[in-house]
Amino acid sequence: MKRITPLFLAALLALVTAGPLPAAEAAKPAAEKSPGVALAGTISTVTGIAISPLLGTAAYGAYLNIAAKDDAARAKLPWFAHWSFFLPALLIVGVCAAKDSLGAVLPPGFKKPLDVLETVENKASGLVAAGAVIPLTMNTLSKLMVGTKAAAAGPALASGGLAMIHFGAIDFSWLLDLLTVPFGVAMFAIVWMASHAINVLILLSPWGAIDAALKGMRTALLGLLTLSATVNPWVGAALSIVVIIIAYFVAGWAFRLTVFGSVFCWDFFTLRRHRFTPADNNNRLFTGANLTDVPPRTYGRLTLRPDGALEFGYRPWLVLAERNTVVPVEKARIAVGKGLFFSNISAEATGTLFLLPPRYHGHEEAVVRAYQLGGGVRDAGLRRAWSVLKELFGGAAAKTQVV
Numbered sequence: 001m002k003r004i005t006p007l008f009l010a011a012l013l014a015l016v017t018a019g020p021l022p023a024a025e026a027a028k029p030a031a032e033k034s035p036g037v038a039l040a041g042t043i044s045t046v047t048g049i050a051i052s053p054l055l056g057t058a059a060y061g062a063y064l065n066i067a068a069k070d071d072a073a074r075a076k077l078p079w080f081a082h083w084s085f086f087l088p089a090l091l092i093v094g095v096c097a098a099k100d101s102l103g104a105v106l107p108p109g110f111k112k113p114l115d116v117l118e119t120v121e122n123k124a125s126g127l128v129a130a131g132a133v134i135p136l137t138m139n140t141l142s143k144l145m146v147g148t149k150a151a152a153a154g155p156a157l158a159s160g161g162l163a164m165i166h167f168g169a170i171d172f173s174w175l176l177d178l179l180t181v182p183f184g185v186a187m188f189a190i191v192w193m194a195s196h197a198i199n200v201l202i203l204l205s206p207w208g209a210i211d212a213a214l215k216g217m218r219t220a221l222l223g224l225l226t227l228s229a230t231v232n233p234w235v236g237a238a239l240s241i242v243v244i245i246i247a248y249f250v251a252g253w254a255f256r257l258t259v260f261g262s263v264f265c266w267d268f269f270t271l272r273r274h275r276f277t278p279a280d281n282n283n284r285l286f287t288g289a290n291l292t293d294v295p296p297r298t299y300g301r302l303t304l305r306p307d308g309a310l311e312f313g314y315r316p317w318l319v320l321a322e323r324n325t326v327v328p329v330e331k332a333r334i335a336v337g338k339g340l341f342f343s344n345i346s347a348e349a350t351g352t353l354f355l356l357p358p359r360y361h362g363h364e365e366a367v368v369r370a371y372q373l374g375g376g377v378r379d380a381g382l383r384r385a386w387s388v389l390k391e392l393f394g395g396a397a398a399k400t401q402v403v
Contacts (some may be wrong), residue, residue, distance in 0.1 A: 016106060040237035044229035046134055046184050049242035051222045053125035057133050058089035064372035092121070112203070115211070116268050119199040119261050126192050130185055135149035138184040173309075177309055193254040200261035204219055237362035241245045255317065256297040257371045260317075260355075261285055263299070264342070276359040285360075287312065288344060288352030293325055302327075302354060306370050310334075312354075327353060335375025336364045344380060345373070 049056030061081040068074040068081075079085060099114050198218050202211045225243070229236025247254070263286075267273065286299045289310065300314025311326035327334075330346045336356075337344045343364055345354040360367060364377045 002106065003038040015163045027145050028312065032389075033135045037233050039097065040233040041229060042137060042241045043185075043187070044225060044236035045137060046187050046241055048222055048225050048274040049133060049189055050126075050193045050199055051128050051131040051218060051225070052093075052241075053192065054089050054121065055093045056222070057125065057129055059084040059135075061080060061125065062090070078133075080133055095339075096121075097215075100215050111211075113268075115199075115202050116265050119196075119203060120265050120269070122196055122199050123262070123265075126196065130188055130192070133290070134184050134188045135181045136181045171349075190247045190251055191244055196261070197254040197257040199248075200257040200264075203264060252295065252317075256295060259299050259318070260297045262358050266390055273361050273363065278360060278363050278370055280370050283360075283367070283370065285345075286355040287314075288346070288354055290346075290351040291325070292328055296356065302371070308372075310320055311369060329353065330373030334371075336367050336373060336374045336377050337380025338364045338377055346380070347375075 033126070041195075045060060045351075049060060051312050057080050061078075064081040065074060065083065065086070066076050068077060074081075095117050099111065099118070102111075169326075172321055177185065195218060198214050201214055205211055205214070221243070225236060225239055228239050282297065282301050282303050284301055287294045287296055287300070289296045294312065294314065299318065300312055302376075303311045303313065305311050310331065310333070311324055312327060313322055313324045315322050329350055333345070333347050333349070334345060334353065337346050338351075341361070342358045343356045345367070346352045346353050356364075367373070368376055
């Protein structure tokens, strides 16, 4: 049953999305735009904004501003369709693109703080889009669909008086909002989480070239979606549904990355490590890629049990029933790797077991004492690479040559 559920939900998503189209097409007047086409365009718009909230919202606002017939029509446009918003937003997008281009040739230490800042921007713009832009877009669609049906019933109102008012002439846009707005926000949230995972992957990536490639793929997808929706709204809607279904299947992975990025950014910008001291036991951290039966980057607590074993406890999706697993590696073989931005707990034969949030940076010795780890503290990541370079071009290597 668990294997069938995702397929059923994905099919239901496609059915719910496509189901209203025939009814909307049947109700359209010849002189007005088809509600079915409007719905297809709305699906593409929501998906595009979710892929890149700031760029999508700014581009959509600029399009509405340019498409307006006159200044009076522009004055009635929503706030994101005015130049005072979309021009600064497009400027920020351009600065981020320049940062990614230059980051391919710069050391990670120069670019990583800017990556953290862009991740925070993506979260903020995603919240704004989910709370304001998407509901407004879905509300406009609801009024279009209901208004079209009411217009079709207009002659009956003129000839028959109140006794002849048709049921279809009643304004049900508020009821349609109750159905379409949550659906639109859900579509947005699923796709946004998958897209936001790219920002977190950039935080984890040590090389600017990888960052540029990840950002390029996301921009190319957004461009393809925009182009297909412009050429044919139905093709754009079909591509959007494919994106939504894929985003649904990777939702768990994307959610864990989103939580990791949120904790990383909070610790980084608030300089929490200066106000933080690891507990003697039961500390919060993330799993690495080599802990048995637990997905990578799961947020939970590491505990030293009375019998001396290490146990990790976590709640799936942060709210479900707690699960626990014993770390299958002896403490004597586990060490804390000290990185440039954040550290980890790893074993030589197994690899990375846990990832420590930035608040633990500088407190690696305290973690070793709390969990009685026999491997001590070692250099890891970029710090390890830097120590190797020092040994190659100076330091220990140079001393050996002199002797």
